[in-house]
Amino acid sequence: MADIEVKDKGKGGKKPGQKKHTTRVDLTPMVDLGFLLITFFMLTTSMLKPQTMEISVPSKDKVQEDEQNKVKASQAITILIGKQNKLYYYFGAQENGIDPKLEETDYSAEGLRKILMTRNAEVMNNVSQLKLDKANRKVSEEDYTKKLSEFKAAKSAPTVMIMACDDSNYKNLVDVLDEMNICNIARYAIVNITPYDLGLIDKKTPPAK
Amino acid sequence: MPKVKVPRKSTTVDMTAMCDVAFLLLNFFIMTSNFVAKEPIVVAIPSSVAEIKIPERDIVTVLIDKDGKVFFGLDTQQDRKEVLDNVGKAYSINFTDKELIEFSKINMSGVPIEKMKAFLASKPEVRDSKEAAIGIPADSLNNQFKVWMKTAKQVNSKLRIAIKADQETPYKVVKSVMGTLQDIKENRYNLITSLKEVSTK
Numbered sequence: 001m002a003d004i005e006v007k008d009k010g011k012g013g014k015k016p017g018q019k020k021h022t023t024r025v026d027l028t029p030m031v032d033l034g035f036l037l038i039t040f041f042m043l044t045t046s047m048l049k050p051q052t053m054e055i056s057v058p059s060k061d062k063v064q065e066d067e068q069n070k071v072k073a074s075q076a077i078t079i080l081i082g083k084q085n086k087l088y089y090y091f092g093a094q095e096n097g098i099d100p101k102l103e104e105t106d107y108s109a110e111g112l113r114k115i116l117m118t119r120n121a122e123v124m125n126n127v128s129q130l131k132l133d134k135a136n137r138k139v140s141e142e143d144y145t146k147k148l149s150e151f152k153a154a155k156s157a158p159t160v161m162i163m164a165c166d167d168s169n170y171k172n173l174v175d176v177l178d179e180m181n182i183c184n185i186a187r188y189a190i191v192n193i194t195p196y197d198l199g200l201i202d203k204k205t206p207p208a209k
Numbered sequence: 210m211p212k213v214k215v216p217r218k219s220t221t222v223d224m225t226a227m228c229d230v231a232f233l234l235l236n237f238f239i240m241t242s243n244f245v246a247k248e249p250i251v252v253a254i255p256s257s258v259a260e261i262k263i264p265e266r267d268i269v270t271v272l273i274d275k276d277g278k279v280f281f282g283l284d285t286q287q288d289r290k291e292v293l294d295n296v297g298k299a300y301s302i303n304f305t306d307k308e309l310i311e312f313s314k315i316n317m318s319g320v321p322i323e324k325m326k327a328f329l330a331s332k333p334e335v336r337d338s339k340e341a342a343i344g345i346p347a348d349s350l351n352n353q354f355k356v357w358m359k360t361a362k363q364v365n366s367k368l369r370i371a372i373k374a375d376q377e378t379p380y381k382v383v384k385s386v387m388g389t390l391q392d393i394k395e396n397r398y399n400l401i402t403s404l405k406e407v408s409t410k
Contacts, residue, residue: 027224034231041238052371052399053259057391081380164380170273171376173383174255174402181258192384 053177057190077119077160079112079176080193082201083167087112087176090200091119102200107175116183119158126151127184152186160188163197248282249317249342250274252375256405263399267367269358270401272317273374277382278344280319281357288365289313295360296322296353304329319344322353347385355389362393370398 080088080102087107090100105111117124130147133139139147160180164173173190180188243265252274272280283289290309297304300322304312308329312318319342320328328341335341347354361368370390374383390398 024221027228031224031228031231034228034235038231038235038238041235041242045238045242050254050263050373050401051257051259051404052261052263052401053257054261054397054399056397057387058396164384166379166381166384168380169376170374170378170380170383171255173380174257174376174400177400178257178259178402178405190387 053174053181055177055190075156075158077116077158078197079160079162080197080201081162081164081168081172081176083165085168085172087172088201088204089115094196099200099203102204104204107172107179112176112179113182116158116160116179116185120183120185123151123154123157123184126154149186152184157187158185160185162188162190163193164190165193165198165201248272249280249319249337250278252373253377254373254401254403255376257400257402258405259402260404261399263371263401264369267365267369268371269361269368270317271354271358271370271372271374271386272319273372273378273382273386274344275375275377276344277379278319278342279347279354279382279386280317280342281345281354281361282317283361283368285365286313288361288368289315291364292357292360293325295364296356297325299356299360300353302326321346322356347382347389349385352389354386355393358390358395359393362395370395371401372398373401 074092076092078090078093078100080090082088085107087105088102089105089112090102092100094100105115127148130139130144130151134144162173162176164176177188250272252272266284268284270280270282270284272282274280283292290313293304293309293312302322302325304326308326311329312325315336318325318328321343324343328336331341345354345357346352358370372383372386390396
């Protein structure tokens with residue numbers, strides 16, 4: 001192959017016919033094989049492990065109703081995931097028969113995220129300050145996690161209820177859950193949509209017929 | 210001046226070093242590789258900013274495709290065998306050893322239990338075909354999925370649940386799966402997503 005034999009003419013009184021064998025083995029095919037296998041393994045392996053989002057939901061036998069009622073109306077945000085990638089939200093709850101104002105928004109950074117960030121401004125500020133401190137090594141890893149959960153659990157932080165209607169898709173749900181992560185909201189729950197909330201959406205969007 | 214003698218050099222390059230490198234890399238890839246698991250259906254997972262990596266072992270994957278078919282996957286062969294055996298018992302179907310071994314080779318299953326015997330007896334080509342990917346019944350009338358999950362948890366209590374669903378999956382299906390998990394008191398689970406970069410400012 002890449003080998004050009006430099007022939008030694010049998011000068012040194014060697015008998016003709018007796019060949020001098022070198023112990024050298026041409027390794028080129030072996031290298032070829034090695035790289036072939038490397039390519040194979042590189043292509044078949046999944047180096048990138050997928051990310052996961054951890055969620056925990058309340059168990060069914062707990063009295064869920066109580067839990068929901070405890071949410072202070074002033075801190076409550078209800079997010080309604082509608083069909084065809086529509087997204088609605090309202091603050092508070094129905095009071096004295098007056099419906100809360102339902103607003104439409106979207107999944108972009110200017111939409112839901114902005115709203116949540118304004119509502120959660122205090123926590124956001126605290127957290128970003130903490131992250132800055134951590135980057136400058138002012139706080140230790142332990143303190144960081146401790147403080148982070150402390151900030152997130154602040155009393156003033158909003159509580160978000162996520163309701164998805166049956167016609168929405170999974171991506172919508174993940175997107176909303178994602179916004180919770182981005183906006184450092186610790187208190188949120190996925191709740192079954194109520195007929196009342198469906199009614200609100202219907203009122204907002206008059207039938208197009 | 211004496212004549213400069215140009216030595217005749219051979220063009221042979223010593224391949225030993227290169228060979229070493231090649232095999233070193235090969236070793237690395239063999240050691241670190243975990244093969245791309247074959248899944249009966251292709252799902253496009255949604256993206257999120259979550260950065261938690263999924264654990265390597267002891268996970269049970271629930272795969273949901275956009276038509277709402279549910280698949281069930283365990284990561285160790287031993288678990289798979291035991292789970293099938295127990296699920297079979299729950300539906301009074303007895304699986305032979307051969308069938309159990311055959312099942313333990315399958316990464317993800319999505320076959321109603323009454324069709325499982327026929328499925329295991331069929332050829333691998335038939336098994337991989339789209340027609341064979343029926344999905345496990347997960348509705349309230351015939352919730353085999355619940356039995357599968359319950360059995361899996363009994364067999365290996367360390368199992369973590371990972372839900373891998375298609376972006377387009379209707380929320381209805383996801384809700385019913387989550388509801389089922391709630392029924393068997395599984396309140397913590399992971400949603401598998403791909404990474405997305407997001408600026409907070």
